[in-house]
Amino acid sequence: xxxxxxxxxxxxxxxxxxxxxxxxxxxxxxxxxxxxxxxxxxxxxxxxxxxxxxxxxxxxxxxxxxxxxxxxxxxxxxxxxxxxxxxxxxxxxxxxxxxxxxxxxxxxxxxxxxxxxxxxxxxxxxxxxxxxxxxxxxxxxxxxxxxxxxxxxxxxxxx
Numbered sequence: 001x002x003x004x005x006x007x008x009x010x011x012x013x014x015x016x017x018x019x020x021x022x023x024x025x026x027x028x029x030x031x032x033x034x035x036x037x038x039x040x041x042x043x044x045x046x047x048x049x050x051x052x053x054x055x056x057x058x059x060x061x062x063x064x065x066x067x068x069x070x071x072x073x074x075x076x077x078x079x080x081x082x083x084x085x086x087x088x089x090x091x092x093x094x095x096x097x098x099x100x101x102x103x104x105x106x107x108x109x110x111x112x113x114x115x116x117x118x119x120x121x122x123x124x125x126x127x128x129x130x131x132x133x134x135x136x137x138x139x140x141x142x143x144x145x146x147x148x149x150x151x152x153x154x155x156x157x158x159x
Contacts, residue, residue, distance in 0.1 A: 033069045043074050050081055050088075059085035076108020083117060092121040112138065112145035119151065128158050 034042065042065055049058040059082050066078040083098035095117065102114035119134030135151040135158075142148065 034072075036072070039065065039069055039072050039074060043078065046078075047081070050085065053088065055085040055088045073107065076102050076105030077110055079105060080108070080110035080114055080117075083114065087117060087121065090124070092125050096121045112142040112147055115142065116145075116147040116151060119154065123154065123158070132158055 042061075046058055046061040046065060049061060062078045062082045062085070066075055066082075069075065079098065079102045083095045083102070086092075086095035086098055099114040099118045099121070102108055102110055105111075108114075115134065115138040119131050119138060122128075122131035122134055132155060135155045138145065138151045139148050
C-alpha cells in the first residue's frame with residue numbers, strides 16, 4: 001500500500017510539473033517565494049483541477065502552493081480548498097482536519113466557510129451532537145457570516 005501510494009503521489013507531482021501548476025525549485029535548499037501574481041496564477045490553475053473534480057491532484061497542488069508561501073493572502077484559501085477536496089471525496093474526517101487548519105490563517109477569507117463545512121462533515125457522518133455544536137459555534141462566532149442562515153436551517157433539521 002505504501003509503495004502504491006508513493007507511486008501515485010510521484011505520478012501526480014510529475015503531472016503537475018508538466019502542466020505548470022507547480023514548478024521545480026532551482027535548488028532544494030533555497031526555495032523562492034512566488035510573486036503575488038505568480039501565486040494567484042498558480043492558484044487559479046489549481047482551482048481548475050478542483051472544478052474538474054480531480055481532487056487528489058488539486059489537494060496535492062494546493063498543498064504545494066501553500067508550502068511555497070504560507071504568508072500569501074490566499075494561503076488560507078489553499079488550506080480551505082484542501083478540505084473541500086477531501087469533502088468532495090467523502091473523506092469527512094480528513095476534511096475536518098484540513099478545515100480546522102484554516103483557523104491558523106486569521107486573515108483568511110474562508111474562516112466562516114471552514115466552520116460551516118466542519119459542521120456539514122459531522123452532519124454527513126451522522127454525528128449529530130457534534131454537527132449541532134459546530135453550527136452553533138458558527139452562529140455565535142461569526143454572526144454576520146453569509147452561512148448563519150444556512151446553519152440555522154440545518155440546526156432545525158437535525159434529528
